[in-house]
Amino acid sequence: MDGDALLSRLAVSLSIGLLIGLERGWRTRDEEDHQRAAGLRTFALTGLIGGLTGALAQQFDSGVVIGLVFLGFTAAFTAYHWLEAQAERNYSATSVIAGMATFLLGTLAVVGDLTAAIAGAVATAMLLALREPLHRWVASLSWSEIRSGLTLLAMTFLMLPILPNRTIDPWNVVNPYEIWLLTILIAAVSFAGYVAVRIFGGRLGVLMTAIAGGLASSTATTLTLARLAHRHPDSSALLSSGVLLAGLTMIIRVAVVATALNPSLFPHLKWPLLIGGGVLAIGAGLLLLQSRGASERPELKITNPLELAPALKMGALITVVMVMSQLLQQFFGNAGILTIAAVSGIADVDVISISMARMASQTVEPKLAAQAILIAVAMNTLAKAVMAAWVGGFKLGSRVSTFSLFGVAAGVAASVHLN
Structure with a gap:
């Protein structure tokens, strides 16, 4: 993949994170920065990290890179969210799952089908936004x-x-x-x-x-x-x-x-x-x-x-x-x-x-x-x-x-x- 194509796909990975982060950030908009584990910026960076991980996997021609980085990201993200849950007595796992999905969709945007990654991001954001009607x-x-x-x-x-x-x-x-x-x-x-x-x-x-x-x-x-x-x-x-x-x-x-x-x-x-x-x-x-x-x-x-x-x-x-x-x-x-x-x-x-x-x-x-x-x-x-x-x-x-x-x-x- 040439440099222009890679930059274009990384931009999509970042956009995926921004889209999902917009919904997550809006829900926690009334909280102080130090009281929430993930908002707009965190999810945007998560999508970008997923894209960069995909680029590294292509560079080294090894899918193991994706697996290792994903496991490390999930462990860190879950730990921070657990601390937030302990403080607020709110034990929803939605943000953790959304973070994992954002990472993987960001990766898919670089190494896989770009259309599928975008469609998955839109579907994820819609499901998150429709929480109350679905409930x-x-x-x-x-x-x-x-x-x-x-x-x-x-x-x-x-x-x-x-x-x-x-x-x-x-x-x-x-x-x-x-x-x-x-x-x-x-x-x-x-x-x-x-x-x-x-x-x-x-x-x-x-x-x-x-x-x-x-x-x-x-x-x-x-x-x-x-x-x-x-x-x-x-x-x-x-x-x-x-x-x-x-x-x-x-x-x-x-x-x-x-x-x-x-x-x-x-x-x-x-x-x-x-x-x-x-x-x-x-x-x-x-x-x-x-x-x-x-x-x-x-x-x-x-x-x-x-x-x-x-x-x-x-x-x-x-x-x-x-x-x-x-x-x-x-x-x-x-x-x-x-x-x-x-x-x-x-x-x-x-x-x-x-x-x-x-x-x-x-x-x-x-x-x-x-x-x-x-x-x-x-x-x-x-x-x-x-x-x-x-x-x-x-x-x-x-x-x-x-x-x-x-x-x-x-x-x-x-x-x-x-x-």
Whole structure:
């Protein structure tokens, strides 16, 4: 490495230390210099020392230099931080870990990938700066939700690799690996919405709750908002807007998941879902304007989608829908697939959408698979309109049903025009 390149990389090492030191120094800005072991200057020098160590290692062509200097630095840094901790009765190890990371990132900037070193420094600084939000987030989670996150990791990295990646049924549609992968996908998307509802739902009001709830379960969200409308009829317009937003979120979720699994579905789904969803969006906007600032704070009760029982149920439903679709297509042709799409869509649109997305690349034409998904979305939208009217009363039901019917009709018209 020539001199100019080395100086440039050492400057990056120093910048890495300054970046991390800025966050560390800001946190201890109110303390006297002799009361803190590490601040802006210390971390800047740590990054530079790491870079110089990397340069020496290259000069002597020995990685042992890095190891020895790193051990010596860590011992000295830990000792000074321990003295500070003893004086302040604050035994956090974050600054020690941050110092070690700064040294190694400074070294990496000289001897390794410069982009990786910079990215690592930014990530480190962000994690340090987000201490309070991260602590609040962890405190807001229950042990059940933490366990569910671990369940998702186990489902992905332990169970998935041992499943056979081939069909095991006479109809050549049941692939355990693919079915479990689809189960993980939809559970992860639903869990993201579930966590959003748990953390933000009660504070952000009806509209944000409807969007987050629609990501997790638009049916549960509709039921919750309908019950709230029954108790607070004066807020019917606002709650109707929330129901339509939950339905719109469901449509967006279906479009994203289905086309991600099978991009060939996009041309067939694009306009019907865009136009139908657009009608729901217009309806939600008009009802929001009509609500005149009414405010409610719904408390959604959504089942954790990463509990083992719901995950197994989802996998079983996907398997059943795939097998039934194949059998019905054999005996009744395309009408069989469309029939099961209509029936299953009343209760759950995710199962049919991901089943059709997977089968569209093998045993079902993409056009037919898209039609099945659109029928399921339409039936699910109408079923939720009926639910809203039944539980929420006439005002909520009439508003939701009107825009739902127009949305479904517009989507059907777009689909017919395409075909």
